[in-house]
Amino acid sequence: MARRRRRDDEDEDDTGVEIKTEFFPLAFILFLFTPKIEIDDDVYSAQWGTRFFPLEPGKYTIRIYFPYIFMPRCGENRIKIRVREGEVARIKYYAPLIMFMPGTINEVD
Secondary structure, X not given: OOOEOOHHHOOOOOOEXXXXXXXXXXXXXXXHOOXXXXXXXXXXXXXXXXXXXXXXXXXXXXXXXXEEOOEEEEEEEEEEEEEOOOOEEEEEEEOOOOOOOOOEEEEEO
């Protein structure tokens, strides 16, 4: 279970992960399918775009996918990250052009 920080526990320094999910513009049909973000087995539904998750410092496994027609975990890929106190880890996920392939996921600066 992810060690999420409560909003009232936050101070001036954000600690957590910022996740940006994107897809190729001509694949606009993906707007109809909500990406799923798993942080250590906790699943969150998110819109395409950028979302911040406040987390305690530590190591996390982040898995991102989206349901697509008859595929419940389309484009699934994962990354392991370390969140440090007072820092924000930034992750970028790009949906695959071919739905049977994994999406691209990277930690960015």
